[in-house]
Amino acid sequence: MQSREPPDGGPWRWTSGYCRRTVRGTAARARRVFNRLALIRGAVVTLQDLIEAAYGDQLDGGPLRAKNNVRVTMFRLRRRGIRIRICRGRGYVLL
Numbered sequence: 020m021q022s023r024e025p026p027d028g029g030p031w032r033w034t035s036g037y038c039r040r041t042v043r044g045t046a047a048r049a050r051r052v053f054n055r056l057a058l059i060r061g062a063v064v065t066l067q068d069l070i071e072a073a074y075g076d077q078l079d080g081g082p083l084r085a086k087n088n089v090r091v092t093m094f095r096l097r098r099r100g101i102r103i104r105i106c107r108g109r110g111y112v113l114l
Contacts (some may be wrong), residue, residue: 034047049092052072052092053101056069056111057105060114061112061113061114064113073088
């Protein structure tokens with residue numbers, strides 16, 4: 020994952036050599052979720068793994084609605100044009 024700060028000090032831009040997409044101004048949680056998907060592109064990543072990626076730095080494991088928050092994050096990434104397949108009952112796959 021390559022990150023760089025724009026010269027004007029604006030929002031972070033980050034790209035992945037895996038999917039060749041640029042995602043701008045995304046929250047840190049979305050970056051961590053995307054990174055987890057990009058590390059094992061093409062393989063199913065469980066919802067629990069994505070929750071761990073998003074909230075692993077919190078001792079309590081994240082908010083009570085962590086599952087819903089990660090699902091919303093996935094929806095927002097897909098809306099930005101990142102190709103993510105939902106495998107019902109199993110997880111998500113970055114295409």
